[in-house]
Amino acid sequence: MGSKWRKAKLALSKNLCVYVPRTREDSPPPGQSTERLSDVALLSPGNWDMATSQPMTPTPSSHGLRLSRSSSRSSKQTCSICLTKMKEGGGHAIFTAECSHSFHFQCIASNVKHGNQICPVCRAKWKEVPMQGPILDPLPGRTSINPAGWPQNDALMTVVRRLPPPRRDFNRRHIVPLLQTPEPSVFNDDESLDHQAAVAEKISFSDNVTDDSSFRTIEIKTYPEVSAVSRTKSYDNFTVLVHLKAGAIVRGPNLTRSHASLSHPSQTPRAPVDLVTVLDISGSMAGTKLALLKRAMGFVIQNLGSNDRLSVIAFSSTARRLFALRRMSDVGRQQALQAVNSLVASGGTNIAEGLKKGAKVMEERREKNPVASIILLSDGQDTYTVNGIGGNLPQPNYKLLLPLSIHNGDSTGFQIPVHAFGFGADHDSSSMHSISEISGGTFSFIETETVIQDAFAQCIGGLLSVVVQELQVGVECMHPSLLLGSVKAGSYPSRVIDNGRAGFIDVGDLYAEEERDFLVSINVPVESSRSETPLLKVRCVYKDPLTKEMETMESDVLRIERPELAGKEVVSIEVDRQCNRLQAAEAMAQARATAEQGDLATAVSILENFRLALSSTVSAKSHDRLCIALDAELKEIQERMASRHVYEVSGRAYILSGLSSHSWQRATARGDSTDGSSLVQSYQTPLMTEMLHQSQASLLSCPSTQRLIQPLWLLNSQLSPR
Structure with missing residues (x-):
């Protein structure tokens, strides 16, 4: 009888997306570990294929949810706050209050956050309310909260990995939250480099070079x-x-490229990286955007080696360093995943403050890895420095967004490059492009959230191979x-x-x-x-x-x-090909300047005239692959100038990303893809391509992700200007 009851509870908990309290009958057999796995590893992509296809819901407290009386009834209920249907497995957690009324977890958590602890339906006063906050390692037998509102076992982000023992304050008998520690005034608390590993890599590098005389x-x-x-x-x-x-x-003497590409990044001798990611978590990032950003960051974290160091800056109206620059060892990865998974979207967009804090991490670090870079992602416009509180200038001075320490030097070479990712239709592509150009980084245009991870993968494929x-x-x-x-x-x-x-x-x-x-x-x-x-x-x-x-x-x-x-x-085809590339970039820049003045018809004619000239060149007549890609890119830009609205939504960002790619001769993400017929492939390195394929394979292998992004693909195909 006991085993049947246990099975019934498990079935109910999966079907109704609720937490079922553990009983003595649920105790594991003798010899089996009772250590509970934390939800903080939800972002880790290393074992996404291990995830279950049936989602479960995180609980705001161990007692805050109750079993619904009818699964069919709960699936047909309407959230009284957002007035949309609540359906199991629809990508939203469901909170059932002690008065038996149910709501979307994010909706009611936002309601409670503003001080309302009364049921919106029956006006009953709640004793226990849903709260969104940093993920903590749960006490044995209790359930942790996923602040993003994503299902606890959703295959989108689930991986089963064991965390190191949590830090405890034995005087207060509860776990000390990792992210609630005060931020120091000086960021000189970066984790020390593993100098022994660096020496070993140098020796391995020297041995490999000696073995290969060519x-x-x-x-x-x-x-x-x-x-x-x-x-x-x-x-x-x-x-x-x-x-x-x-x-x-340089690969090991007995390690071919195909085998090396499957190994962990730290197993191949290369220059380790100090990476700071500056992430926009303003209110517009709420929902699917933030969830896919977290997954993309999980991919980055898992692909950094043990000698690489990472720090994450989150910004909205203000900016905060989530954790110090630390090595991505097993412990470091888990703590980084925990920090990223704790992010909640709210507030405005203060890009300058985020970059200032990111630069501060780089400036004040005690030790330095050979390679250093900043990744910036934003889906909005800075409303504090350039266009808002600090500015209101007739012609925005985008240099104000960048601290002097990460400017591109005129004669001393590059300082800290910022690889900027403009996200969606509402981001300020002009400011993001300027930030990347000034610092010596690249600007990528991410048209839809479905390719955030691919864009990040392509970027780190380069950074991890300097x-x-x-x-x-x-x-x-x-x-x-x-x-x-x-x-x-x-x-x-x-x-x-x-x-x-x-x-x-x-x-x-x-x-x-x-x-x-x-x-x-x-x-x-x-x-x-x-x-x-x-x-x-x-x-x-x-x-x-x-x-x-x-x-x-x-x-x-x-x-x-x-x-x-x-x-x-x-005439040399090699020379002619590169002349065409530079002239195409000049035509793009001229067309963009004309479009900014409001003359889209002339801008389109500039591109059309160059396409005609391009078709008559020696390299184009020989069906050169680069020339074919150039023509396809110019045609795409013409289509994104079909109207003022289309140009504002996607045309400007697409051109600026292309100009960034041409000017630095480096791959950028453009539009809704990181490969395809655009010129992106001409600048991709083999290791960028490998990392990109790895990202795409992880997305395709996850049924839950496919359910999430398929409607987005359909929507984007309907809105496409082509």
């Missing part, structure tokens, strides 16, 4: 506009392409009559010195297998007697992030043939 950190190639020029002919603007490609992450730092590229003229005319390097700082005899480009960091292309313009003089003319030599000076040593690499001298008789000049 290993090169940077590959340098140069391409002339044409390979041969008649001796009697001269050029005023002869174009040379400088192509760089960073080396791959193989070159402080890269400076020097170009030197080798013929006495040659002079540099211009250096086209996008957003990378460049300069011509020595009266035009040399030039430099400050590139900064390169991810594994990342490529950079720069166009240099020179003059080619008439050659009286020699059969060839030496043009340029390229030198790269950079720091190895693992050994901390400065390295130098040089290219061979680039030469062109000088025959006596003029033959047919064969």
Whole structure:
């Protein structure tokens, strides 16, 4: 009889989404652990496939919920606050009060938060009310609260992982909340680096390089506009392409790429990262947005290695550091998941305060990992510094949003890059793009919440694979009559010195297998007697992030043939392709400036005219993949300029994200996808692609996530301007 009652209770608890108190009959068999697993690991994606497909509801207290008398009745009830149906498994927790009336947990928790402890239906006064607050490790036999309102066993975020023993205050006999500790005035409490592990990685790196004699950190190639020029002919603007490609992450001697990609990030020798995420939790992030952001952060946390350190800043009207910069060991991961899972959306949008606190973490850390970066995500506009309390300027000065410490230096290289993610139709894409450009980071446009995790995955796929730092590229003229005319390097700082005899480009960091292309313009003089003319030599000076040593690499001298008789000049497809890329970016910038003035028709014609010119180029006629992607991107922009409304909602952000990608030659998320027919794929590195595929696989393997995002896909397809 006892076992039947226990089974009935379990069935009822799953079907009705309620907490059933434990009895003696529920005790585990002898020898089985009685330690309860905490809901704080809800965000951990490592074992999402272990999650059950039937959701359960978190309880605000151990006694605050009661069994509904009828499952059919409860499923047909209407929440008296939001007036929508309450249905099991619909993505919303249900709270049943002691007076037997039920409400959506988030609705009633918000109601109670403002001091109302009376039932909205029968006016009965409650003794126990639902509260939203930081997740705590529960006492044995009690249930913890999920502040996001997500079902406790929902497969969207569930993973069963054992937490370290909770910290207890034995004088007060309750658990000390991790996130309620006061914030220090100085953020010098970062967790110490594991120096022994760093030394071991250096040794492993050196051994691997010794084993592979063909290993090169940077590959340098140069391409002339044409390979041969008649001796009697001269050029005023002869174009040379400088192509760089960073080396791959050094794998173990017996570890192929396919095996290495499946291993934990910390198992491959690479430069560890200090990462600060600055997350918008204003009121507009409530609901699905915040839940998917938490899942995306769970993915990031699980893919950081034990030598990487993470700190999370949450901002709304104000900003708060959730936890100090700490290593993502097993304990660190669990505490990070706990902190992220405690987030609740409310308040305004103070981006400047969030970035200020993020910069403070970076500035005041006692120790530093080789790679440092800030990730910023916001779905709104700053209403405090630029457009609100602190400003009301006719032309917003977006530099006010960034502390000076993370500005991009003019001559000393990059400080702390901010990779900004503008989210949804209401974010300020101009400010987010400016933040990324000023700091040396990228701007990604996340059109729908369904791709937050993919966008983060692509970004960290790069950050976790830095193989070159402080890269400076020097170009030197080798013929006495040659002079540099211009250096086209996008957003990378460049300069011509020595009266035009040399030039430099400050590139900064390169991810594994990342490529950079720069166009240099020179003059080619008439050659009286020699059969060839030496043009340029390229030198790269950079720091190895693992050994901390400065390295130098040089290219061979680039030469062109000088025959006596003029033959047919064969244009280099490599050079033509990169000329098309830069001209496409210029057309996009011009179209955007015209659109901002309200002339969408002219903006569309600018793009259409360049598409026609593009189709007649040598590389386009040879069906070059980059040119095909450029044409598709320009067409997409034209469609997003169909009306003023469409441009305001998505066109501006799409163009700015594209300009960011082109100017830095680095992959960004754009629109509703991180791959597809856009130019994004042209800048993706293999490790970015691997991380992106890992993210997509985790989403596809989760039925609950599919139920959540499928309606969003349908909605977006209906609203798409195409």
